[in-house]
Amino acid sequence: MANKNSNTQPSVIIIGTGFGGIGMAIQLNKAGFTNVTLLEKADRVGGTWRDNTYPGAACDVQSHFYSYSFEPKHDWSRKFGLQHELLGYMEHCVEKYGLSEQIRFNCEVAEAVFDEAHNHWILTLTSGEKLQAQVVISATGQLNQPASPNIDGMEAFKGTSFHSARWNHDYDLKNKRVAVIGTGASAIQFVPEIAREVKSLALFQRSAAWVVPKPDRPFKTWEQNLFKAVPAWDRLYRYLIYWKNESRGLAFTGFSSLLKVLALQAKKEARKHISDPGKRKQIIPDYQIGCKRILISNDWYPAINRSNLDLVTDPIAKVDATGVQTQSGKHYPVDVIIFGTGFRASEFLSPIRVTGRGGVTLNEAWKNGATAFKGITVSGFPNLFILYGPNTNLAHNSILYMLESQFQYILGCLKVLQEHPGAAMDVHQHRVESYSSTIQKDLEGSVWSSGCSSWYLDANGKNTLNWPGFTFSYRLATRNVNPADYQLLKSAG
Template sequence: MSQHNPSQPAIVIIGTGFGGLGMAITLKQAGYNNLTILEKAEDVGGTWRDNTYPGAACDVQSHFYSFSFEPKHDWSRKFGLQQEILGYMHRCVERYQLGDHLRFNAEVASARFDDQSNLWTLTLASGEQLLADVVITATGQLNQPAWPKLEGLERFQGRMFHSARWDHDYDLTNKRVAVIGTGASAIQFVPEIAPEVKQLNLFQRSAAWVLPKPDRPFKAWEQTLFRKVPAWDRLYRYLIYWKNESRALAFTRFNGLLEVFANQARREVRKHVTDPEKLAHIIPDYQIGCKRILISNDWYPAINRPNVDLVTDPIKAIDEQGVLTRSGRHYPVDAIICGTGFRASEFLSPIEVIGRGGKTLNEAWQAGASAFKGMTVSGFPNLFMLYGPNTNLAHNSIVYMLESQFRYIRTCINALQKYPGAAMDVRQDRQDRFTRVIQQGLQHSVWSSGCTSWYLDENGHNSINWPGFTFTYRLSTRRVDTADYQFINPLHNNH
């Protein structure tokens, strides 16, 4: 086992989205080659592999939704489309020769830390077991589709699927379709399918704030410029970064600044939606920014279509033929598409994680998920999380946050090299102090202004968002401060 060769600890990465791939590349470049990357599906790509619904695209500019060390100069448009982003990820796998490290159809069922040996045992769904010195989870926040909790869902006789598991074999032409949910996925696929279907009933619990998307195809000369003048590519990235970053103030401190955007959204609605009944329901009643702000140029025109019915009457149940609302109205449909998002606050589910002394991560997180710098949890040594609690953003690119985490975790593994066989466990008081600061920062943020959103768990605890600038996060994760950790020797060395 790896104890005999401390310079090559056995490192297992779970997941092959941007987090897992970027982490693997970072470690390989630092000389760590004893890497295994486990993926439950048959291909890399994470959320960009799963979400193939019509119109799937990113709401962060392409040049900034990519690794700083691997620029792509020929993005077809300002905001990348799903296929193109997935293609970029495949290119990274080839370019950095990750193929030999990848294992597909390898879903992790549990991870257990052994105090005797300081090793993690990973048990796959197939029953196979792997040993690792270090485990890095890159399972993301958007990988477990959330199905609506509705009575009679299983009784429906027509076709039903979740937008994150799109049924491409089903032809929607001239069908009567119910769409449940009006979040980030729905605002992308509804405008794509609305012209094809006969009738679309859109069931909305609460409206979303939708701003115009400053998107357009890149011209050939622009792509050439990005390729020929790397400095321009860097500068362009830099400008996107600061433009996005400036919005952090509005979300976290000066919520009044968001009113400018709210007015812009209201103007857009009035420009495109002429039906007074729809107009009354499509403008949200909560403060802008409290839920994810969405961007689209075709959402409002789609809502205005005569074959699109906006239903705000709450759903009571689903039956064999369609949807029944609380007021007693029945909507017969051929297909139901759930655009109901993801179980974002269940970070590592459904993996069972067992740390020191047999304590599970679920027990550690009873009051809500929290982690030191969003990456380490006390009692779970040598376990590092990418895109863990409170590292999501409402204003900038998650890839930038991930790159900060890659560097920090790399410095942690470097620190472990000095203590062969040891495991590093974050001190509980450091984790508590960090969590307190985060939660105080979130108290005055717009996300605490009183709406229900996927940012909040059932206790109203925001375990998702980072309450500040991304550059402050980057500065605080430049390198590990080993005083935040205790280094534990394996018990079998201690006789």
């Protein structure tokens, strides 16, 4: 066991080193909470930006706002950051803020159990090693567990197959017959990149996505220099991005008719770039725009128009040794199958087994759907704080803004714990229920409840992911910690 800290400063373990984990550690250290250990299951930091290295990987939030407010980067190459730049930015932050000594790589957490007698968490790694800390902060994110469909016959396939989040860079796609299953946010980016070099591409689409133009371009050198020379302009530029994005929240939460303009824009782009009327009809969704994630791309429709790309909407029946067969009986011979099927986003903290007070597991507590007070704390799991937790995802702005709100709230909780050495904070169940009820009621009037099936919904059809309002309202809600929301548990040890 790791030694318990002898002073009043609570010991903290952060699970994950993506934007959430890195930013949280920086803010903890700045506030004087230095007894911090970050556990990373991989051999380097980066989270989703480490894992997703597929061709064309980039962010769909503007670079200047998909970065920490306290660590501006002036030399972004484009308006929307590329994967390697975002990963480099995170590595820069680790180095600048001296986090390297606090990170333990190749340490995957298998289990976390709350010890009620001593008010601390005992974490068991997959290696069998046990660690303990008074506070555990989950920074595993929502997009870390790839979702691969269970298709009959996959084990019989003689070719190569992989998920876009585990891209096989050793496999040369040039002149290969390729099947891509899925047309979500990842496929929107990599399909145009690989379509240029493959012999043929069978794109299997279950439901079309609304895709609108991406207002992206490279930054000119003088612009980068101006950002650096005039920090106030850099901050103003970021501020303008925030309010431009934030204004779109109106369309998602109560005025969905505003999204019709985007729908018309998507249809116009499809007509402009796709000459085949059959493809054009199949690529436009039949559900209300915004119900699923709206995607941005300038090369998606031109890629669909390519003669070597076959858009397949006939459902997949099975995979055999040589390819994919649809329900109509048509067979598509392929050399490689790439899954662009997204992530198990609603399985928070998966696959870690988390056990709280009374031996109750998090899966049991969430049997009717994941819920957390302000998206951060769960009743029965004292001193466990979740970054990017239930109902904190966004469809209109940067998740980093939400994360920075959560950083401040968790810091407030740690300051309470510092004033009560050895204690643990457990949010009252009635506070969680009241908060969750309000969230779900607000979601009822949103575009996400308009009837489509999306990754925003869990297995029970409950929206456990999205925040149903403006990000500034979330910041106000997390600005201060109200001790009355929590039961303070005294340690018996």
